[in-house]
Amino acid sequence: MTRPLSVAVAGLGTVGGGVLRLLRDNAEIVAARAGRSIAVTAVSARDRLRERSVPLAGLRWYEDPVAIAFDPGVDAVVELIGGAEGPARALVEAAIEAGKPVVTANKALIAIHGAELAAKAERHHVPLAFEAAVAGGIPVIKALREGLAGNRITWIAGILNGTCNYILTTMRERGREFAEVLGDAQKLGYAEADPSFDIDGIDAAHKLAILAALAFGRPVAFDAVHTEGIRGISALDIAYADQLGYRIKLLGIARQTEGGIEARVHPCMVPATSSVAQVEGVYNAVVAEGDFVGRIMLEGRGAGAGPTASAVVADLVDVARGRVTPVWGASSGDLSDAPSVPMEAHTGFYYLRLMVIDQPGVIADVAAVLRDHGISLESLLQRGRSPGEAVPVAIVTHDAKESAMREALDKIAALDSVLEAPTLIRIESA
Amino acid sequence: MTRPLSVAVAGLGTVGGGVLRLLRDNAEIVAARAGRSIAVTAVSARDRLRERSVPLAGLRWYEDPVAIAFDPGVDAVVELIGGAEGPARALVEAAIEAGKPVVTANKALIAIHGAELAAKAERHHVPLAFEAAVAGGIPVIKALREGLAGNRITWIAGILNGTCNYILTTMRERGREFAEVLGDAQKLGYAEADPSFDIDGIDAAHKLAILAALAFGRPVAFDAVHTEGIRGISALDIAYADQLGYRIKLLGIARQTEGGIEARVHPCMVPATSSVAQVEGVYNAVVAEGDFVGRIMLEGRGAGAGPTASAVVADLVDVARGRVTPVWGASSGDLSDAPSVPMEAHTGFYYLRLMVIDQPGVIADVAAVLRDHGISLESLLQRGRSPGEAVPVAIVTHDAKESAMREALDKIAALDSVLEAPTLIRIESA
Numbered sequence: 001m002t003r004p005l006s007v008a009v010a011g012l013g014t015v016g017g018g019v020l021r022l023l024r025d026n027a028e029i030v031a032a033r034a035g036r037s038i039a040v041t042a043v044s045a046r047d048r049l050r051e052r053s054v055p056l057a058g059l060r061w062y063e064d065p066v067a068i069a070f071d072p073g074v075d076a077v078v079e080l081i082g083g084a085e086g087p088a089r090a091l092v093e094a095a096i097e098a099g100k101p102v103v104t105a106n107k108a109l110i111a112i113h114g115a116e117l118a119a120k121a122e123r124h125h126v127p128l129a130f131e132a133a134v135a136g137g138i139p140v141i142k143a144l145r146e147g148l149a150g151n152r153i154t155w156i157a158g159i160l161n162g163t164c165n166y167i168l169t170t171m172r173e174r175g176r177e178f179a180e181v182l183g184d185a186q187k188l189g190y191a192e193a194d195p196s197f198d199i200d201g202i203d204a205a206h207k208l209a210i211l212a213a214l215a216f217g218r219p220v221a222f223d224a225v226h227t228e229g230i231r232g233i234s235a236l237d238i239a240y241a242d243q244l245g246y247r248i249k250l251l252g253i254a255r256q257t258e259g260g261i262e263a264r265v266h267p268c269m270v271p272a273t274s275s276v277a278q279v280e281g282v283y284n285a286v287v288a289e290g291d292f293v294g295r296i297m298l299e300g301r302g303a304g305a306g307p308t309a310s311a312v313v314a315d316l317v318d319v320a321r322g323r324v325t326p327v328w329g330a331s332s333g334d335l336s337d338a339p340s341v342p343m344e345a346h347t348g349f350y351y352l353r354l355m356v357i358d359q360p361g362v363i364a365d366v367a368a369v370l371r372d373h374g375i376s377l378e379s380l381l382q383r384g385r386s387p388g389e390a391v392p393v394a395i396v397t398h399d400a401k402e403s404a405m406r407e408a409l410d411k412i413a414a415l416d417s418v419l420e421a422p423t424l425i426r427i428e429s430a
Numbered sequence: 431m432t433r434p435l436s437v438a439v440a441g442l443g444t445v446g447g448g449v450l451r452l453l454r455d456n457a458e459i460v461a462a463r464a465g466r467s468i469a470v471t472a473v474s475a476r477d478r479l480r481e482r483s484v485p486l487a488g489l490r491w492y493e494d495p496v497a498i499a500f501d502p503g504v505d506a507v508v509e510l511i512g513g514a515e516g517p518a519r520a521l522v523e524a525a526i527e528a529g530k531p532v533v534t535a536n537k538a539l540i541a542i543h544g545a546e547l548a549a550k551a552e553r554h555h556v557p558l559a560f561e562a563a564v565a566g567g568i569p570v571i572k573a574l575r576e577g578l579a580g581n582r583i584t585w586i587a588g589i590l591n592g593t594c595n596y597i598l599t600t601m602r603e604r605g606r607e608f609a610e611v612l613g614d615a616q617k618l619g620y621a622e623a624d625p626s627f628d629i630d631g632i633d634a635a636h637k638l639a640i641l642a643a644l645a646f647g648r649p650v651a652f653d654a655v656h657t658e659g660i661r662g663i664s665a666l667d668i669a670y671a672d673q674l675g676y677r678i679k680l681l682g683i684a685r686q687t688e689g690g691i692e693a694r695v696h697p698c699m700v701p702a703t704s705s706v707a708q709v710e711g712v713y714n715a716v717v718a719e720g721d722f723v724g725r726i727m728l729e730g731r732g733a734g735a736g737p738t739a740s741a742v743v744a745d746l747v748d749v750a751r752g753r754v755t756p757v758w759g760a761s762s763g764d765l766s767d768a769p770s771v772p773m774e775a776h777t778g779f780y781y782l783r784l785m786v787i788d789q790p791g792v793i794a795d796v797a798a799v800l801r802d803h804g805i806s807l808e809s810l811l812q813r814g815r816s817p818g819e820a821v822p823v824a825i826v827t828h829d830a831k832e833s834a835m836r837e838a839l840d841k842i843a844a845l846d847s848v849l850e851a852p853t854l855i856r857i858e859s860a
Contacts (some may be wrong), residue, residue, distance in 0.1 A: 099662065137722070139576070142569075147573070293731070294457070294737055295731070295739075296567065298727070301723070307724055309580070317580065326465075330462035
């Protein structure tokens with residue numbers, strides 16, 4: 001057997017602890033799979049004295065995470081600090097420049113700086129691996145970049161944020177409102193004290209940007225992802241979805257269109273019987289469609305110490321075995337320069353839910369606005385009557401253009417009889 | 431870019447045609463992912479003159495498939511002949527001995543001779559890849575061997591035969607009998623003229639043997655797989671399953687138990703709400719449980735020219751990139767020698783369906799036999815009355831030992847009031 005792979009881990013939070021525990025508990029399995037043992041020899045974290053679940057005795061300790069890149073006894077660096085800037089970015093850059101393979105779980109860093117980091121890694125002939133950055137323990141990066149390597153991927157979609165999926169699932173199962181369920185999720189540790197990163201779709205957008213780059217073989221383009229979160233979803237919308245045969249999911253979707261690549265994260269109505277609709281609670285799933293393979297779905301836990309550690313160690317095993325894959329699936333010269341298309345160019349079916357004053361002529365006004373923008377109605381639901389009071393109206397459109405829909409929506413919102421900002425949810429056949 | 435990888439393909443049936451088509455249609459994508467182009471330069475098939483969907487002009491033609499292993503212009507061999515013996519085996523052995531990487535879709539060959547072929551490949555430092563042998567286009571070999579490399583896998587289960595899943599799905603949806611649906615499946619091309627390989631569970635057992643070896647890091651052991659097919663499943667059983675909240679699936683299941691590894695293929699009742707139960711028609715799925723990753727499910731098309739070609743080409747891309755993984759996930763010296771446990775040692779819940787004469791005392795007799803073997807009943811359904819006529823009785827047991835169940839079954843079958851061979855279906859929580 002070759003000599004051990006000596007690894008430095010920066011960041012000893014939940015995931016870092018998980019990685020150390022995995023490498024200790026499953027040392028024999030990992031060594032067999034890697035062809036050599038994988039040993040953590042150096043660590044860096046903010047608080048040296050904090051109580052940890054894994055003993056750190058005998059490991060070299062660094063206050064400054066970047067310093068581990070210069071430790072001559074370190075063969076590979078694991079970055080678990082997080083954040084697109086600051087020490088995480090500095091460490092990854094330093095390690096690549098020092099010629100040391102990097103394994104990271106940092107989706108923000110890869111989504112935002114992944115194009116330049118890939119170029120740097122290529123220049124220095126250093127692997128940069130990030131299986132843990134998307135969908136936790138599900139080996140989706142490997143599946144896309146290697147397992148489906150022969151395919152022209154036409155479409156990819158995923159439930160990429162467990163917090164949002166947990167909230168939407170619980171709202172549906174309990175018939176409760178967003179704010180209440182979010183509060184409970186925070187108490188249970190399924191949502192952060194500041195939840196905006198998750199519930200506004202940013203975390204999912206980071207992951208989708210990475211998946212889209214891999215699926216379409218081009219450098220990552222986070223800025224091109226249209227991003228909406230789930231704050232605007234009410235119990236009423238979930239009830240309407242149920243009635244219409246749909247479930248509401250926050251999906252990240254990327255698609256090859258004639259004009260280029262469309263990438264978007266927003267709440268969707270998906271058929272209640274579809275595979276994606278069955279993915280509930282904190283589970284993640286990724287569905288990809290390739291021209292030869294057809295449709296593939298991968299499902300599993302998208303977060304947590306165990307699943308994320310599983311992904312980090314899979315990357316370390318690749319490093320230990322010398323299995324190398326270019327960051328975006330191909331060398332920079334072989335990447336596609338397919339343009340991104342703006343969300344305004346999207347076409348699809350829409351669900352629109354209004355609160356209106358129940359009085360004659362309201363529906364006629366709304367319908368006239370839609371007609372004037374070339375949008376035709378598939379169905380309209382106005383249940384119950386309360387003359388002069390606020391009542392909900394749900395509308396499902398036929399295929400419409402996003403730009404027309406937005407203009408129509410502004411006009412509808414401005415009608416006197418329309419009381420709140422309308423809720424717009426896109427319908428996906430997924 | 432490095433010089434092209436020159437590939438010989440033996441066997442130009444459906445899958446072979448698919449591989450040639452993929453390498454032609456997606457040549458640019460494949461070259462980018464592989465870091466070099468992948469070119470088929472030689473082929474071998476039985477009938478040179480047969481009309482084919484892909485032109486063969488300019489390719490070197492061999493009558494004898496084994497001869498392609500000796501073509502000095504060939505870098506890697508793709509074996510798509512099929513069968514555990516004969517030319518397929520001879521070609522794979524010859525190619526390995528000639529130091530040429532082998533990619534095969536041949537599950538029978540790998541399941542039956544995989545241990546010795548792996549040893550040979552290791553001796554000659556030659557990759558032997560077989561992603562296409564299990565679950566078609568789903569990259570399950572890669573996921574298990576690389577993506578979940580850090581995990582102790584405790585359990586793996588799969589819907590591994592699309593023909594059986596199609597038949598069981600159609601029986602349920604249409605309320606029809608096995609023989610009728612099989613006949614239709616044969617007309618539609620979903621089942622072979624001689625369907626026994628599929629419907630008796632042998633094909634699924636080949637695949638399960640491979641998955642179990644990968645999951646538990648030991649050489650493949652096909653003979654240790656307990657195998658039953660779906661011939662005995664009637665529309666009546668499917669209706670009972672529905673009533674009890676289950677669906678019937680042919681599953682391959684391998685599990686790490688205290689005594690060793692249990693591997694079995696047989697019809698199962700699974701909860702109707704489980705993920706596996708939602709996998710319908712010709713789709714395949716594999717579920718794995720790891721100590722760190724938790725439960726992962728992969729789903730997709732398990733057969734057909736496109737999905738199988740996708741898997742073959744993924745293996746070729748690995749070969750072209752020089753990404754090498756030992757056949758059973760670890761070198762021979764690092765493999766586990768965990769013993770196999772016989773089916774008799776299995777414990778679980780059972781569904782038992784009898785046809786009995788509707789007369790007083792029958793249920794008492796059956797219940798007494800079960801009691802005498804230490805098997806307790808969870809439920810018993812005897813719907814309707816037809817005194818003196820044949821009526822079905824469905825029984826669900828509590829946790830029972832397979833050996834006790836079999837003895838009890840023999841005694842029950844021998845009762846005068848029991849009219850046909852009883853149907854036994856194991857219940858899985860999965």
